[in-house]
Amino acid sequence: MSESRITSHRPQRRHSVRHLLDDTDEALRRGARPGAVVWPTGFDLLDSTLNGGLRSGELVLLGGTEGSGKTTLAVQMIRNAVAAGRTAVIFSFEHEAQTVVQRLLGLEAAHAAEASDQPVSTAADVHAFRSVFEAEDPHRAGLGEALGRLAYGRAALSMMDAYAERLHIHSSNSQTTIEEIAGTVAQIAEEAGEPPVVLVDYLQKVPRPGVQEDEITRVTIVTESLKDLAMELQCPVVAITAADRDSLGSGHRMRTKDLRGSSALAYEADVVLILSSKEHIVSREHLVYDLGAVKIYRRWSVITVEKNRHGTGSMELEVQKNFEHGRFYPKVRVVAERLIEERVFTT
Numbered sequence: 001m002s003e004s005r006i007t008s009h010r011p012q013r014r015h016s017v018r019h020l021l022d023d024t025d026e027a028l029r030r031g032a033r034p035g036a037v038v039w040p041t042g043f044d045l046l047d048s049t050l051n052g053g054l055r056s057g058e059l060v061l062l063g064g065t066e067g068s069g070k071t072t073l074a075v076q077m078i079r080n081a082v083a084a085g086r087t088a089v090i091f092s093f094e095h096e097a098q099t100v101v102q103r104l105l106g107l108e109a110a111h112a113a114e115a116s117d118q119p120v121s122t123a124a125d126v127h128a129f130r131s132v133f134e135a136e137d138p139h140r141a142g143l144g145e146a147l148g149r150l151a152y153g154r155a156a157l158s159m160m161d162a163y164a165e166r167l168h169i170h171s172s173n174s175q176t177t178i179e180e181i182a183g184t185v186a187q188i189a190e191e192a193g194e195p196p197v198v199l200v201d202y203l204q205k206v207p208r209p210g211v212q213e214d215e216i217t218r219v220t221i222v223t224e225s226l227k228d229l230a231m232e233l234q235c236p237v238v239a240i241t242a243a244d245r246d247s248l249g250s251g252h253r254m255r256t257k258d259l260r261g262s263s264a265l266a267y268e269a270d271v272v273l274i275l276s277s278k279e280h281i282v283s284r285e286h287l288v289y290d291l292g293a294v295k296i297y298r299r300w301s302v303i304t305v306e307k308n309r310h311g312t313g314s315m316e317l318e319v320q321k322n323f324e325h326g327r328f329y330p331k332v333r334v335v336a337e338r339l340i341e342e343r344v345f346t347t
Contacts, residue, residue: 036055036056036057036058036310037055037056037195037234038051038052038053038054038055038056039053039054039055039081039086039197039236040052040053040054040080040081040084041053041054041077041080041081042076042077042079042080042081042083042084042330043077043080043319043328043330043332044330044331044332045317045332045333045334046303046317046332048311049305049308049311049312049315049317050271050305050308050310050311051310051311051312054077054081054197054236054238055236055270055310056195056230056234056235056236057230057231057234057235057236058230058236058237058270058271058309058310059223059226059227059230059237059239059268059269059270059271060236060237060238060239060269060270060271060272060273061203061239061241061259061265061269061271061272061273062074062238062239062240062241062273062275063240063241063242063243063254063256063258063259063272063273063274063275064243064254064274064275064276064301065243065254065275065276065277065280066243067277068275068276068277068301069275069301069321069323069328070202070240070275071094071095071201071240072103072323072326072327072328073275073301073303073319073328074199074201074238074240075090075100075103075104075199075326076107076326076327076328077197077199077238078090078167078197078199078238079104079107079163079167081197082163082166082167083159083162083163085163085166086166086194086196086197087166087167087168087188087189087192087194087195087196087197088166088167088168088196088197088198088199089167089168089169089170089184089185089188089196089197089198089199090167090168090169090170090199090201091170091172091176091181091184091198091199091200091201092169092170092171092172092201093172093173093176093200093201093202093205093206094201094202094205095201096171097169097171098133099130100169101133101160101169102126102129102130102133102326103126103326103327104160104326105126105129105147105153105156105157105160106123106124106125106126106128106129106156106324106325106326106327107156107325107326107327108152108155108156108157108159108160109123109124109125109129109150109151109152109153109155109156109325110123110152110322110325110327111156111159112152112155112156112159113151113152116152120322120325122151122152123151123152123156123325124150124151124152124153124156125324125325126324126325126326127324128150128153129147129150129153129156132146132147132150132153143157144157166192168184168188168196170184172205174205174207174209175207175209176206176207177206177207177208177209178206178208178221178222178225178226178229181198181200181206181226181229182225182229182232182233185198185229185233185235186233189233189235195233195234195235196235197235197236197238198229198230198235198236198237198238199237199238199239199240200226200237200238200239200240201240202239202240202241202242203219203222203223203226203239203240203241203242203265204219204241204242204260204261206222206226208221208222215260215261216261216262217262218261219260219261219262219264219265220261220262220264223239223262223264223265223268223269224264224268226239226268227268227269241259241260241261241265242259242260242261243258243259243260244258244259244260244261253276253280253281253340253341254274254276255274255306256272256274256306256307266307269307270307270308270309270310271305271307271308271309272305272306272307272308273303273304273305273306274303274304274306275301275302275303275304276301276302276304277297277298277300277301277302278297278298278299278300278301278302278318278335279294279297279298281302281339281340282297282337282338282339282340283337283338283339283340284340285338286337286338299320299321300318300319300320300321301318301319301321301328302316302317302318302335302339303315303316303317303318303319303332304316304317305317315334316334316335316339317332317333317334317335318332318333318334318335319331319332
């Protein structure tokens with residue numbers, strides 16, 4: 001990573017313990033927080049497990065099987081952080097910026113319905129918002145008027161307006177290097193007066209143009225660089241990671257070792273979360289007498305906390321899907337059923 005991009009944020013690397021103790025004492029006397037800054041994810045039990053949420057200087061890896069909701073969960077965490085008054089940036093290699101905005105509108109419409117004590121199903125979904133973005137408006141009255149024709153559409157726009165200045169989306173591509181990511185984060189931190197929470201979607205797509213190397217080497221360097229970025233700029237970095245398809249064959253449950261590319265993923269990360277669709281990993285004993293239970297389990301995803309340096313590890317939490325509105329329901333609970341090490345069903 002280019003040193004010139006980060007020296008202004010941490011100009012001094014060596015400190016005596018005396019200096020660190022004095023700084024801590026001074027911060028406490030000012031009423032400031034001397035330790036890590038924490039960004040809550042907005043998912044109550046997950047935050048408790050992570051000892052408050054996403055911490056400054058940490059690299060958080062979010063892996064999972066296809067369709068389990070990795071991007072949905074990560075974007076919702078980012079949304080919750082900015083809705084609480086923080087700053088964030090999403091480096092989106094997978095989705096266009098407008099697609100992310102449409103998901104956020106669907107999410108906010110669902111929140112607005114809940115705030116009105118109405119069923120979430122009464123709110124316009126992501127598809128409805130996408131239709132507005134993709135259709136010509138014969139009235140030419142603008143976005144507010146167009147969204148006003150959707151259920152809770154205007155409320156969703158108003159809720160997004162409250163944090164729109166603090167949430168940045170970088171339309172990333174094959175030329176978006178780790179140096180550009182670092183420079184963008186540093187610029188946002190300088191403008192906002194605080195480091196942002198960072199989402200990279202996804203890690204294996206961060207390129208190193210002009211360098212001849214295999215994927216393992218590239219992923220190792222990118223992972224180490226993202227960890228360096230988190231520490232240098234004192235921000236949490238959440239990186240979605242892809243699975244190694246060869247290791248996810250019939251009868252296998254995804255684990256940290258199945259993340260694609262490098263052992264550095266497990267070594268450098270402070271937190272590793274694995275997201276799985278519940279119907280794939282619940283023990284057969286819960287299904288043998290009630291095959292209809294599969295439909296119920298299909299509504300849930302399981303968050304396995306595989307590594308957690310500052311909190312509780314080896315936790316199995318579950319969140320209910322609401323993908324129609326681009327989100328999970330915010331209430332998290334501990335998985336009650338026994339989960340297996342291997343998958344019951346294959347897809």
